[in-house]
Amino acid sequence: MVWIITSDEKLDVLRKRERELECIYSISDLFDLHVPVKSLLKGIMQRMPPAFLYPELAESCIVLDGEVYRTDGFEERKQSLSSDIIVHGTKRGSLRVAYREECPLNDVGPFLKDEQRLLDVITSRLCKVIERKYVEEALLDSEKRYKLIFDVSPLGIFMDQKGTISHCNRSFLNIFGVPKKDVVGAEIFDYVNDDRLHQLFAGYLESSSPFYENEYSARISGREVYLKSYYVPLISKDNVIDGGIGLIADITSYKNSEEELQNQKELLTSTFNALQDLIVVVDKELKIVTSNWKSDMICHPEVDNPHPLMCDCFAHNLMPCDPCPVKDVFSTGSMKEFEHVDPVDRKVRDFRIFPVYDTKGDVMMAVSHIRDITERKETEDALKRSTFELERAYEELKSLDQLKDEFLSNLRHELNTPLTSIKGFSELLYDGTLGPLNDGQMDAIERVVTKSGKLQNLIDSLLFVSTNQNGNIRYNFEQIEFSSVLTNIVNIFFDTIKEKNMHIHINIDFDSCFIEGDRTYLPQVFLNLMDNAVKFTSQHGTIKLSAVIEKKEVHVTLEDTGIGISERDIPNLFQKFYQIDSSSTRNYGGNGLGLYISKVIVENHNGNIWVESEKGTGTKVHVRVPLKQNQFSASSSSPSVSCERPLLR
Secondary structure, X not given: OOOOOOOOOHHHHHHHHHXXXXXXXXXXXXXXXXXXXHHHHHHHHHHOHHHOOOOOOEEEEEEEOOEXXXXXOOOOOOOOEEEEEEEOOEEEEEEEEEEOOOOOOOOEOOEOHHHHHHHHHHHHHHHHHHHHHHHXXXXXXXXXXXXXXXXXXXXXXXXXXXXXXXEEOHHHHHHHOOOHHHHXXXXXXXXXXXXXXXXXXXXXXXXXXXXXXXXXXXXXXXXXXXXXXXXXXXXXXXXXXXXXXXEEEEOHHHHHHHHHHHHHHHHHHHHHHHOOOEEEEEOOOOEEEEEOOOOOOOOOOEOOEOOOEHHHHOOOOOOOOOOXXXXXXXXXXXXXXXXXXXXXXXXXXEEEEEEEEOOOOOEEEEEEEEEEOHHHHHHHHHHHHHHHHHHHHHHHHHHHHHXXXXXXXXXXXXXXXXXXXXXXXXXXXHHOOOOOOOHHHHHHHHHHHHHHHHHHHHHHHHHHHHHHHOOOOOOOEEEEEHHHHHHHHHHHHHHHHHHOOOEEEEEEOOOOOEEEEEOOOHHHHHHHHHHHHHHOOOOOOEEXXXXXXXXXXXXXXXXXXXXXXXXXXXXXXXXOOOOXXXXXXXXXXXXXXXXXXXXXXXXXXXXXXXXXXXXXXXXXXXXXXXXXXXOOOOOOOOOOEEEEEOOOO
């Protein structure tokens, strides 16, 4: 914004002078009013801007004793007017005026010399008013303070030469709980139990002491109190008592506090001495002020030297030294912590040295907390050795585990070669390709085919576990029609179910659905689950297989009426090589890898698997796998496929 001063006419000068006078008069009215300093400053701040060359842009600010008073638009600028507020020779703040926007330069920056003089005049008058107000406040405070001191002071009574009370203050009346009319004219000995004072007024004792004092107990209003009395006689030129001033104070709380303080001191001393760690307090000369003097001392203090040097009593060759940790606490004022191994007794001690400050903030003493940590350090060293040994054993176990994986992998390849031949030729014999067999031979070769298949499954399972641990399993995800997977699994076990006279119920609540899965690994999940259901279900039992679409997942449930699983065994079912008990392995067979492999495959398909079971009542296994995205899924009203394959006799 560009400002142009267009005229220098006398009329403008007179108008500006008029504004300055109005400012001075309005502020002078404030000075004459008995208003608080805070209100005075706010009034001055609001009245100053109109007196300046550009009043619509002028903003003011007053700083006094750290308090800031400003108009809404005031900001600190390089070009501004300022005048110091000096009270009793000390700078206490300043008055400042600044423009919100850039203005043309005049005598004093964008301001005029007359405006600086105006600011100085206002500041000068303000300084005098503040000085006057501070003096008035000090006088009022002094008057209140002295009045309060007199009212609450123990200066209780004035007496004449015969010991008659002529005056008393409120403190005296409060102590004895009597009205003033009963006190004035009474004898001092009605309230003070002092034989020497009685002898003094009776003339039996010469006044050789400038004052007399005594402490005694008294019973006031049925309450036991402790009083302390002073008497200051007024002696005439002829050495005759003209009167005196008596002071009586109720020191009951002081006596109680003194007793409590003594009890606390004894308790603190007992606690201090009972601490198991060594506590040593030293002064700036490293002399021991006090300590609980534990057995860690090299030598005890002697009678003629109750405050020996710290280095003479604790820890050989520790102090004084260069650098000395205790001296560092005195010089820096910060806590020091270090461990020290004594070269003589080989003990390890933990030192914590704390500074103690006086009222000026200087370190006057240092408190050393010393603890024998020899046993702890030995334990830590033993723990480190044990940790090192455990780490080494862990590395050895890792190596053994790796060797085991390599062994299993090599074993699978080594076994596969002869097994393939055994399995191939036995199947040729079983199929009759190599010629007809009699019944005995057919039964034998059937057993060979069955056992070789189980051996192949075991080898494949071990290879899967080994490969999965190394993270080398590779899945080939593609679109799979899920209902056909379940149907194929049922067909594989149909003959076994028929042999055990079992019933199987199949309920698939959709015509078809597609998932993203691996055609080799995913069917293995349901093959393992169906194998367990058939294996652990007795003859004439029932197996139920159901599948429903829930949201964006297909939920498969396989339920049997087999032997069931106890609640405590369920959390461990999906661990490698886990068998519920040894009898299960003997009676039903298995290697404890089926559920583990199933869980790995399901989770790698972004699904989950869990088991519900109760001992003796059967088992229900749940599997959830996500559907292929962007496919049409059947609603709950879609026709379901339900069939029952009963026992065939």
